Structure formats: structure tokens, C-alpha cells
Amino acid sequence: MSINYEKLQALSDLCTPWCLHTVGTLRIADYISEGISHIDDLAKASGSDAYTLQNVMRHLVNKGVFEETEPSRFALNEVSRGLLEPGFRPDLTGIFGRMAYAWGTLPTYVKTGASGYHEQFGLPFWEDLAANPDVGKSFDDLMGIAGHGVPDPHFPITGDWDAVQTVVDVGGGTGAMLAEILRTRPHIHGTLVDLPGTASRSAEVFQDAGVSDRVTVAGQSFFDPLPAGADIYLLKKVLGNWPDKEKKEILRRCAEAAHPSSRIVIMGGVTPDEEKHQLSIEMVLVGGKPIALSEFRDMAREVGLEITSTQQHGGFLVECQPV
Known part of the structure; x- marks a missing residue:
């Protein structure tokens, strides 16, 4: 049996990702885009040691990330230009x-x-x-457009949106999704629930959307009792961030707050049974994991909820109601 040592070495290489994170943190690509190209000038601009920085840059040149156009002068290429994008730039801050x-x-x-x-x-x-x-x-900035994608307020629900009067966005960050729901449906009032530091940064989001007069902001944990009696409790990219015990507690709080015809809408964190799960950074950060639909069904029943619909809408969407 042959062994591909070269591929194994490439896959286990930690030098390249740390070099990328270092030049991202130092904003080297930005300085090059501003016309600074010589290693001495790049080192001065970034507060770095020229010899060490040049070794890092030459490693990345060998990996196809930058170009060395002449000795000690560096330029961007189609790969390193991606480091100019704030939402992508590897950064150690x-x-x-x-x-x-x-x-x-x-x-x-x-x-x-x-x-x-x-x-x-x-x-x-x-x-x-x-x-x-x-x-x-x-983190809030990442979980805005970069983390969640462009907010899509047109996700399907059973019944008619016209009958919905109130929406509670549980763990809704700084309110981008809720703002769009309210902007596109002027008859709806909303409540944003997130930790105080995050919730306090939502005012500008709601003001820009022109919906401030129809929003209540609850700076609290969603493990505490939720605002009661809403028509929809939205959990977008929340459940997958928590281990099963905490998932159940979040669902329990939704069930306790719901009225008999409320709907709990889960976007993200529940997967079809046949979907294979893979390692993600969320698992490492918080020990969370997605849950298969059959397991979720049992968990929901334990807290008094019943799945009423599932469908694909830019991801797997699950809707529940109190039993």
C-alpha cells in the first residue's frame, strides 16, 4: 500500500494558515494596495521586523498567495486580493x-x-x-450579513402572514432579520431578544429600516422567560450553537411563552435525518451541534411542541406548535 506523504504533510501544515492570519492582522495586503511594496516599507508600516516579515511573505508567495515581482518587493495576485475584504481577512484580533x-x-x-x-x-x-x-x-458584525447572509423575511410559514401580528426573534443578534420582517409587513410588531450588550446595538438597525416604532428590545438571556403570547417565535441559527441540554431549555422557554396557535420557526440547527454532519467552528467554540429531525421531534415533544411542517428554504426550516 502506497502512502501519499506529500499530501499528508500539506494537510497537516500549520505554517501557512498562521502566516495568513499574521499578514491579515498586520493588514499587509492593504498596504500593498496603497502602493507600499518593498519589505522595509511594509515592515515599517505594519510595525514588524523586516527579516521575519519577508520570510512569512516568501512562504506565502510559494503557496501562491502573493507575488515577489523583484527581490524584496511584493504584489497582490488574485488570491491575496481577497485579503482586502473585511469579512474574509484572516485576523488574530x-x-x-x-x-x-x-x-x-x-x-x-x-x-x-x-x-x-x-x-x-x-x-x-x-x-x-x-x-x-x-x-x-x-462577533455581532460577523453574525450580521457575513454570518447569516442577506436577511430573507419571506420564509414560508403555514397559514397566512396577514394573520400574524407579533414576532419574537429569539437570539436575533442586532436585529437585521427582524428589521426586514417588519419593514416588509407594516402590520406586524416585533420583539428582539438577545443579551444586553448585543441588543443595545440594534437601535441603528431598526432606525435605518424605519421600524423603530414597532419594535420592543428585550436585553436578556433566552434561557430566561420569553415575552409571552407572540404569534411567531423565530430561532434563526440559534439551536445549532448549543448542546442538546441547552437546546431543550430554549425550546421549553418558547413553548412556555407561546399561546395555543403560536408557531415556533426554526431556521438552522435541525437537519434532515439523511444529512451527514461535519465538524464546524461552532462546535469547537460552544460545543453545539446540529440535530437530526427524528431526534428533534422527540426533544420537541418533551417540552410540549409538535412539528407541523418542514421544508427547504435556503436551508432546512422546521415549524412547531404547542401540543
């Missing part, structure tokens, strides 16, 4: 830094099934974000 370093806790997650994030940063993920507002804000 803010949430991107947390994600990069969190991979070092993967052995704990694999051995225990629980996140080892606290081993690296001293606190569990959500507590760390609350204790470090700058990191929390960078």
Missing part, C-alpha cells in the same frame, strides 16, 4: 482571533464532546463575549 486560537482546544472537544474554549480564554464562549465588548461587537 476580535472574534477571528478567538476562532483561530480556539482550534487548539479541539482535542478537548473530541475527547469530551464539550467545548474546551474556557481552557484557552478563561471563560466559556458566551461569557467571554459579554466580558469583552470589543470581541462581542466583532
